[in-house]
Amino acid sequence: MPSPQRYVEIKTSTPIYWSLIVVLAAIALIGIAAAHHMDTEGHHITGMSNQIVWGLPHVFAIFLIVAASGALNLASMASVFSRQEYKPLARFSAILSIALLVGGLAILLLDLGRPDRLIVAMTNYNFKSIFAWNIILYTGFIVIVGAYLWLMMERRMHRWSKPAGLLAFIWRLVLTTGTGSIFGFLIAREAYDSALLAPMFIVMSFAFGLAVFVLLLLLSFKLDRRELGISQLQRLRKLLGLFTAAVLYFVIIFHLTKLYGTQNHDFEHFILLEGGIYTQLFWIVQIGLGSLLPMALVYAPALQTSSKSLVLASLLVILGAFAQLYIIIVGGQAFPLNIFPGYIVESSFFDGVINDYTPSLWEFLLGCGGVTSAVLITLLAIRVLPIMPDGLPEQVQ
Numbered sequence: 001m002p003s004p005q006r007y008v009e010i011k012t013s014t015p016i017y018w019s020l021i022v023v024l025a026a027i028a029l030i031g032i033a034a035a036h037h038m039d040t041e042g043h044h045i046t047g048m049s050n051q052i053v054w055g056l057p058h059v060f061a062i063f064l065i066v067a068a069s070g071a072l073n074l075a076s077m078a079s080v081f082s083r084q085e086y087k088p089l090a091r092f093s094a095i096l097s098i099a100l101l102v103g104g105l106a107i108l109l110l111d112l113g114r115p116d117r118l119i120v121a122m123t124n125y126n127f128k129s130i131f132a133w134n135i136i137l138y139t140g141f142i143v144i145v146g147a148y149l150w151l152m153m154e155r156r157m158h159r160w161s162k163p164a165g166l167l168a169f170i171w172r173l174v175l176t177t178g179t180g181s182i183f184g185f186l187i188a189r190e191a192y193d194s195a196l197l198a199p200m201f202i203v204m205s206f207a208f209g210l211a212v213f214v215l216l217l218l219l220s221f222k223l224d225r226r227e228l229g230i231s232q233l234q235r236l237r238k239l240l241g242l243f244t245a246a247v248l249y250f251v252i253i254f255h256l257t258k259l260y261g262t263q264n265h266d267f268e269h270f271i272l273l274e275g276g277i278y279t280q281l282f283w284i285v286q287i288g289l290g291s292l293l294p295m296a297l298v299y300a301p302a303l304q305t306s307s308k309s310l311v312l313a314s315l316l317v318i319l320g321a322f323a324q325l326y327i328i329i330v331g332g333q334a335f336p337l338n339i340f341p342g343y344i345v346e347s348s349f350f351d352g353v354i355n356d357y358t359p360s361l362w363e364f365l366l367g368c369g370g371v372t373s374a375v376l377i378t379l380l381a382i383r384v385l386p387i388m389p390d391g392l393p394e395q396v397q
Contacts, residue, residue, distance in 0.1 A: 005088050006390035007153075010224040010382050017223050017379075024376040031369010034362045035110035047358045052333045056359040057111045059325045060367030063208065064104030064374060065138070065179055066201060067321075069172040070209020070243075072097040072145060076172075079148075079165025085235060088389035089217070090165075094149040095381045096213060097172075098142055103374030105138060107366060130182050137175040144168050153386065176202045183328065190267040191332030196257060200250040207243035208321045211314040214240065216375065218311060220382055230305055237310050241298035244317055248291040251324070267335050270354075271327065278331040281323040290320010330357055 038046060048055040075093035078086040109118060125132045148168045151161040180201030183192040214236050221228050255272070258264040271278055294313040303309040334355045382388055 007091060007386040008388060008390050009384060009386055010220055010388055012223045012225070012383075014223070017383075020223075021376065021379060024372045024379070027372040028369045028376060031107075031366050031372070032110065034365035034369065038111075038362050038366070046360045046363050048363075049355070049357075051355040052330060052357045054329050054333060055357065056326075056330075056363040057107050057366045057370075059322060059329055060370055061104045061107040061111070062179065062325055062329065063321055064100045064107070064370060066176060066205045066325075067208040067212050068097045068100035068104065068141070068205075069176040069179075069202075070205035070207065071100055071213050072168060072172050073206055073209060074213065075148070075152075076165060076169040079162050080169045085232075089232075091149060091152055091387045092217060092220075092382065093213065094145050094152070094168075095385070095387055096216060096378050097209070098145050098149075099374045099377035099381065100209070100212065101138060101141060102377060103370040103372075106373055107370035110366060130178060130185055134175075134178050134182070137171070137178050141168075141171055141175050144171050172205075173202060176205045183332070189332055189335070190258075190264050190338060191271075191328070191335055194254065194257065196250065196254050200247075200254060203243065203246045203250050204321070204324070207240070207247045207317055210236070210240050210243055211317040211321070214310060214314045215318075216378055218307060220379070220388060223379075224388070228307070233307055233310060234304060237298050237304070237313075240310070240313060240317065241295055244291055244294050244298070247324075248287070248295075251286075251291075263338075270335050271331060275331065275334075278327050278334065281331075282327055285323035286320045286327065289316050290323055294320070333357075 046055060072093055074086045075090035075097075077083045078090045112118065125135075127133070144164070145168050148161065148164040151157045151164050177198045180198040184194055184197035186192040217236075218228060255268060258268050271282060273279060275282075294316045297303060297309045297313040297316070300309070334357060336353055336355070
């Protein structure tokens with residue numbers, strides 16, 4: 001009978017670890033300073049306008065929120081689907097999902113301009129608004145996953161971890177559905193207005209979250225001077241390839257669905273052929289670098305035991321994720337609104353004009369601050385809590 005899995009804090013106290021902590025903390029503080037500067041000077045210093053109200057900070061925030069749901073996937077596979085080979089990674093999966101969500105929500109909060117207005121949003125609910133639903137979903141996710149993590153860590157309460165894992169699994173599916181529905185319910189914009197966006201965001205969360213999970217898992221093992229077993233690497237490699245292929249499938253179906261409706265042809269022509277930066281991001285970064293190349297790295301027979309190829313594939317998936325979200329969020333707003341379908345509207349208020357958007361340095365710094373905050377929380381948590389497995393056997397009996 002195999003001995004019970006032991007969990008420990010990472011024991012590293014090397015200068016590399018503490019230097020990394022200092023750098024991450026500094027970037028997070030710079031992000032807060034950038035948010036403060038935008039707050040005091042006004043959003044006119046950003047690239048956002050009354051035509052494009054969601055900019056680069058929202059791309060960062062949505063990425064972190066979607067990845068938070070997907071990062072919990074390994075814990076869900078262990079608890080809900082009884083895949084014991086993923087159980088040693090369940091605690092790390094849970095703490096990473098909380099950290100990513102906190103980082104994403106921090107960006108949204110600091111981008112409000114008046115963060116204190118969040119109190120109004122939390123005490124006065126308009127249940128016809130998907131944003132009101134998401135406030136409940138996001139805060140509930142942190143509470144539920146936090147309780148799930150505690151139940152996994154507390155030996156006396158361990159028998160309740162599976163029901164808690166099931167609740168967390170259902171909650172994260174609803175959360176990601178709500179995030180995708182923010183765009184799917186915006187029927188006024190041709191770029192959105194699709195029921196496919198909700199399931200597509202769920203599949204996106206699987207790929208994005210796993211890519212972040214792989215990178216931080218390998219980083220933590222590297223910092224603690226341990227190696228991840230080949231069998232574990234191959235499992236993660238196969239999952240990443242599967243989820244990346246699934247995202248690509250949904251992207252193809254989404255655009256084919258749009259092309260089927262004549263009213264969407266102008267938008268599809270804009271994104272796929274003549275959208276400038278958005279078209280380049282779509283074909284070169286999202287499809288080429290973010291989908292096809294990672295799949296080639298994952299499935300190449302000569303690279304099956306290479307951790308470096310898995311790291312590169314994960315980085316490329318994240319790069320493609322940012323490109324995809326930038327196209328969805330910013331590109332969807334750049335395409336002009338068709339307020340009166342079937343009629344020609346002429347005015348001096350940007351009717352029929354492609355909206356310009358150039359991200360500012362302040363937006364980029366705020367987004368980077370949110371990302372580094374999530375990484376910082378994760379690295380500090382595994383340093384003080386028994387999160388990481390003491391060992392990962394090649395084969396789980």
